[in-house]
Amino acid sequence: MGPVLLERDQELSRLRTCLAEAAAGTGSAVLLSGEAGAGKTSVVRAFSREVAGTVRMLAGTCDDLLSPRTFGPLRDAVRAGSLGDALTRGDRDAVLSGIEAELARPTTVLLVEDVHWADEATLDVLRFLARRIADLPALLVLTYRDDELGRGHPLRRVLGALGGERVHRLRLAPLSRAAVARLAGGTTATSARLYALTAGNPFFVTEALAAGSDGVPPTVVDAVLARVRGLDRPVQSALEQLAVVPSRVEVPLARALLGDITLLADAEHIGVLEVRPDAVAFRHELARRAVEGTLPRSVQIELNARVLAALRDRDGVDPARIVHHAVAAGDDAAVVAHAPEAARRACAAGAQDQGAMLYRAALARRELLTRHEEAALCEADAWAEFHANHRHEALSAAERAVRLRERLDDRSALGRALATLALQQWTNMRTDDAVASASRAVDLLRPAGDSAALQFALVYLGVVLVNVDRERESLAALDEALAMGERLGADPLRTQTLIYRGRGLWQLGDPSGPDELRRALAQASAAGEHGRVALGYVNHVGLLWRYGRYGEIDAVLEAGAAYCRNREFATSERAWDAYRHRLAALRGDWAGGEAGLRALLDDADNHGMLARHALPGLARIAVRRGTPDARELLAAAWENAEQAKSLQALVPTAAAAAELGWLTGDPSLGRDALALLPRTAQPGRERDRAELLRWLRRLGRPAETVDGCPEEFAADLRGDWRTAAAAWERVGDPYERAVQLLDSGEIEPVLEALAVFDGLGAAPAALLTRRRLRELDVRRVPRGPQATTRANPAGLTGRQLEILGLLGDGLTNAEIAARLVVSVRTVDHHVSAVLQKLDVSTRREAAALAARLAAD
Incomplete structure (x- = not known):
């Protein structure tokens, strides 16, 4: 019992x-x-x-x-x-x-x-x-x-x-005071001190009571040690030995360490240990830590050395366990011997953080490594750190690898190290250095003719160049790499090359680009090339967003998440999250979109190249909501975009600044958009150009049409507000549709625009719209929304109110998705948000509340 x-x-x-x-x-x-x-x-x-x-x-x-x-x-x-x-x-x-x-x-x-x-x-x-x-x-x-x-x-x-x-x-x-009193066998008065010391933590309470002393020990450590000290010294020594093994000790390992494990019986009887047929464990991890923490460092080292020796004598031991005890035992040779393999296994299983930690453990003992070994580990660590989104650590490891390779007479290895460094420099916003490193790698290796190292360098030169909109140069490098792979008879980089080649063609407006990227992504997936698949999905989603193909993004995000949630690629996941939050904001969930994007940027270490996916969207939401830090976010987004040297980030940031100029009556805020126009006067840039011109027109620039841009932009630039509004409605962007209604100059559409702006919380646009209504001689301009209303007591967004109504009609998530033409996953997120905001736990409760609101 x-x-x-x-x-x-x-x-x-x-x-x-x-x-x-x-x-x-x-x-x-x-x-x-x-x-x-x-x-x-x-x-x-x-x-x-x-x-x-x-x-x-x-x-x-x-x-x-x-x-x-x-x-x-x-x-x-x-x-x-x-x-x-x-x-x-x-x-x-x-x-x-x-x-x-x-x-x-x-x-x-x-x-x-x-x-x-x-x-x-x-x-x-x-x-x-x-x-x-x-x-x-x-x-x-x-x-x-x-x-x-x-x-x-x-x-x-x-x-x-x-x-x-x-x-x-x-x-x-935590336990209530009454429960603590019951455990203590007294009243709330007699247990008051115990409750104050433990704050109702059950383990603290039970351990303090089990100590059996006259006074309650001031800490759990004291409580645990008070029990342990009552045991015979051999039993205490056994507990100390087991305490340096985290969590559990398999019975064979316990026997190897202790000999006869029956001496643990007394510790088992007093509840410090639990002995099962397969393992021995402290009853609570805090008890193990309490015992371990009292041991002198010299004793801990010796006890860990015994565990290390026992583990080495066993077959099939996870090398990560060996490394843990080797570090604690100060056995640097064992760390160096086992950490690389443990790291390799972790990375192969998708555990990039663990892999990076293990590579660092080996590299911290570089005096035991040859320069060749250290350089190889630095390069491997750079890739693990990159995929784990540790961009500074990745750059540092790649830089050291290059320094080491430069001292060694191995041009092939130096070229690969330089190519690896190029990607890490690009991730850290050092775009010029990235191009220089990749170019140096190619120049260094080209005289020796075809080689796997030269092909590697050409691929990463192409990767860096396409990211800074130098597509034609990128395609030249990637095509050379493909041809070289065919001549070499082996091309381990083929799928990656094709993914970025497809991206380059897409950015140039070549209709074959999207299909080539998708085919390469499918090939990488079939080949189990996990890292390339993850980056391929990032490229695909980013290009869909860049070209306004929002209706396709849900499916690609779902496919990428389904693939990589079985693996660990934090860098790619953060990029997907950015587009997921931007998509939510586009559809009207500004609060959720803003919160998600801010969370991606709440750590200064993440303001690197990945920020180009999140900062422009966050700045635009801030502009539209009129938040106090809107200008600060715009400045940060522009600085980041300039460092990235990519229109993917520059255009939406400049457009957001021009929009702020329209909202505040400051035409000077369109200067960045105006300066970017020459870079958009080429195939593949039609949508970018149209977006800039659209907001510049609102700042007083003469209207100018752009052939080949989406209809929502083309109609706006023609001055056809009705067609533009309908197009934005098909896109699913209520704010942009309202902007077109505001352009109408007609009272009813402008009133409708005001209702949309108020519902979204677009305070600056709502203020501008109210001024426009007064100019149209509307005498009774609707007031802004109250803090709460009976119709929307929980501050639901427009989309969430719509979904609440459909829940009230008894529709399933799949039926709601079909009705709204969105993915079931998107509906799942909205339904969860509605339940949380309404503080109910079931769909039935939400539906009942929807019915009451409708009746009111």
Whole structure:
């Protein structure tokens, strides 16, 4: 019989309900969170005891290692069969199909504890499962410490991607004073000091009570140590040895370290340890840390050295574990021997952060490396850091690789290092340096004739050039690389070359460009070239946005996310997120779009090349909402765009500045748009040119038409407001449609424009529209919206109000998507936002509220 659980009935009830639903064929995920010691483990173990023997239980725990084991908790949960083999090999695709098959067997519970320590490969699998769990007869239970999730914690990206009715978030609150009193066996008065010291944290309370001292220990560490000190010295020594192994110690490893593990019985009896057939573990991680933290550094080093020796004697040990203990033991030779392979495995599994950390561990001991070894590790680290969106670290590693290669007599290796450096320089906004490095690599290697290194350099020269709108030069380099690959008889870079070649053609207005890019992307996907696929989707989405093909973006975003949520490519994911938020804003969700874009830029380290995807959109929203920092954001967006040297960022930023000039009556704000016009007078730039001219016309520049631009722009430039408004309505942009209605000069369309501006929160445009109405002799100009109204008590956006109405009509998400001509995923996001704003938990409650609002 397990320990008494207080004030956890609601969580246990939810788990029971979810398990019953899983048994009926509809699965769900339960995310159980709380601070360290909140009782997450106690809840899931109580639940496990209840269901023991009635369901298949797969359980694993994430370890607090220097670099977590790849698929660590899943390897604990599944040790045999094809899935066990796939987990051992690190075969990601086989793991995904295998874990889904495991959960398709009724009825299965997969429990993963301490997900805040999970490796990135495991996080990807959990995200994969959570998105499919509704169709499986299974229950996925994840526990994590929400007080350890910093702003950049990788688990945040997973949690942010999980939503819908089949994902349940349960946070364990601290115990009440009454519950603490019950545990203490006294009253709220006699337990007052205990409650004040523990703030109701169940672990703190139970550990303090178990210490058995006259006074309550001031910290949990004291409480734990008070219990440990009562044990015989050999038992204490055994606990100290186990304490340096994060999370759990397999029984064979425990025997290797301790000999006879029966000496742990006393520690088990007092509740410090739990001994299971497969592993020994401290009852709570905080207890392990408390014991470990009291050990002198010299003792920790020796104890870790023993673990390291034991692990080396075992077959199939994850090298990441070896590296963790090698670092703690100060065994630099072991770190250098094992970290590169551990890093390679992590990166191959998509865990770029872990890979970068492990490469850094080896490079920190560079005195044990030859220059060739160090240079190779620096280059590998640069790519891991790049994909993990650590742009400064990537640049530093690439620069060191070049310096090392320059001292060695190996032109081929130096050329590759220079090409690698070029991409990192470009990512860090050093565009001129990037072009120079890539060009130097080509010039250095060309005299020796065809080679894989020269082909590599040509490809990255082409990549950099197409990103700064030097398409014809880029295509020349890429075509040369393709021809060289054919002559060499092997072309490992072919798909990447074709992706950027397709982009170059697309930017030049060549109709074959989009198809070539899509074909190359499909080829890369079929070949399992994960990094190229991720970057290919970024290019595809960026070009669709650039050319106003908004209706196609949802499908591409969905495809890219589906591919890469099974892997970890933070750089690409941040770019997709930027376009997802810009698309939401275009459709009228300004609050959500702005919040999302600001979140992408809240860390100064992210104001590099990636910002060109987010800053222009954020600046435009700020201009349209009239936020106090609109001009500051415009300045930041323009500075970033100028450094990027790309019309992709320059044009929307200049257009936003010209729009601000129109809203404020300051024609001087159109100077950047005017200066960019000459760069847009060529094929492929028609839409860019039209966008600039559209706002310059509103600042007093004579009208000028542009052949080949989309109808919403062409009609505007012709002065045909009615056709332009209809075109913008088809695009799905309510703000731009309202701008065209305002152009009409007719009272009814202008009144309609005002209603749209007020609904969107476009205060500057609404102010301008009210002035226009007064000029049209409208005597009773509608007032602006109140802070709250009975019709919209939660401040829903126009689109959210529309969806709320459709929920009231009983439509499913798929039916709403068909009605609004958007993706089901977009509707899912809107429905989740509506439920959150209305503070209701089900669609039925939202529909009932919609009916009441309609009746009012």
